[in-house]
Amino acid sequence: MGNRLENKVAIVAASTRGIGRATAELFAKEGAKVVVSGRNEELGVKLVESIKADGGEAMFVRTDVTVPEDMENLVAKTVEQYGTIDILVNNAGGGNSQNFVDYTVKDWNDINDLNGLSVFLGVKNVLPIMMKNGSGSIVNVTSTCVHKATWGSTIYAYAKAGVIAMTKFLATEFAEYGIRVNCVSPGVVNTDIHKEYSAEILNAMIEDIPMKRMGEPIELAYPILFMASDEASYCSGRVLDANGAWAL
Ligand SMILES: NC(=O)c1ccc[n+]([C@@H]2O[C@H](COP(=O)([O-])OP(=O)(O)OC[C@H]3O[C@@H](n4cnc5c(N)ncnc54)[C@H](O)[C@@H]3O)[C@@H](O)[C@H]2O)c1
Secondary structure: OOOOOOOOEEEEEOOOOHHHHHHHHHHHHOOOEEEEEEOOHHHHHHHHHHHHHOOOEEEEEEOOOOOHHHHHHHHHHHHHHHOOOOEEEEOOOOOOOOOHHHOOHHHHHHHHHHHHHHHHHHHHHHHHHHHHHOOEEEEEEOOHHHOOOOOOOHHHHHHHHHHHHHHHHHHHHHHHHOEEEEEEEEOOEOOHHHOOOOHHHHHHHHHHOOOOOOEOHHHHHHHHHHHHOHHHOOOOOOEEEEOOOOOO
16 A cells, blocks of 8 residues: 555546546555446445455445536535545546448537546536645546547547647646646557457557557556646646557
8 A cells, every 4th residue: 555645535437447447446555535436336336345345445426427417426425425525537438439421410429428528527516626625636538549540439539639628728727726637648458448349450559559569457547646646746737648659
């Protein structure tokens, strides 16, 4: 156990699997009180049990990040249990990959809601608390696909580019309240998000990465920890890439 987040209260939005889960586990090991959230109650409760068994502190709040009432509830339950919020990680994201002409308006709305609206709702709900505290750290998870066009992720890339723009504007507007807002940008990471890719597409992406491998979720959790922690106290409005030297 470390102490880089000692006495901090951290919400990790969408943290029952993948990068979010690795981040929640790492934050707890570093002393944070962690709020695990997601749609799958069984996975969330199990993760909280496992964090507690390892000596950490956590709670689960069932949340669909695209539902405004759920995001309000996530913040309210956190404050009720732990009294405040110091860190918000907006980790939710994804989107179906397909030929551009086959996308529907529903796809457009769903992908933008998951990647963009979720960040808007998370930030909007925590800001009043962080502004009152005069401090706070928000980390938004974007994607290397913003700089590296691959097949089939056009709407997803559009939404993730919006997350970077939102991050810069928020960092500028809320610096005077002691609030930092940054992005962490994964490349290709070994999680369920690639389930729908064929081995051929996935291997072609890996071949294109100078390190010739996918990242592991923990290799994203550490950059997120850095940006979330006081160690990054002079960093705001920035994007920290963790992608095996891809898309330079
Ligand atoms: N894995 C990669 O290669 C990669 C690359 C670039 C960016 N990212 C980004 O990293 C973040 C984490 O992705 P991951 O790879 O861990 O994927 P993942 O699919 O393993 O995890 C995504 C999580 O989001 C949750 N989620 C999806 N819709 C939700 C909703 N409406 N409400 C609440 N939770 C919801 C899922 O249940 C899951 O727990 C995402 O923002 C993703 O876009 C991942």
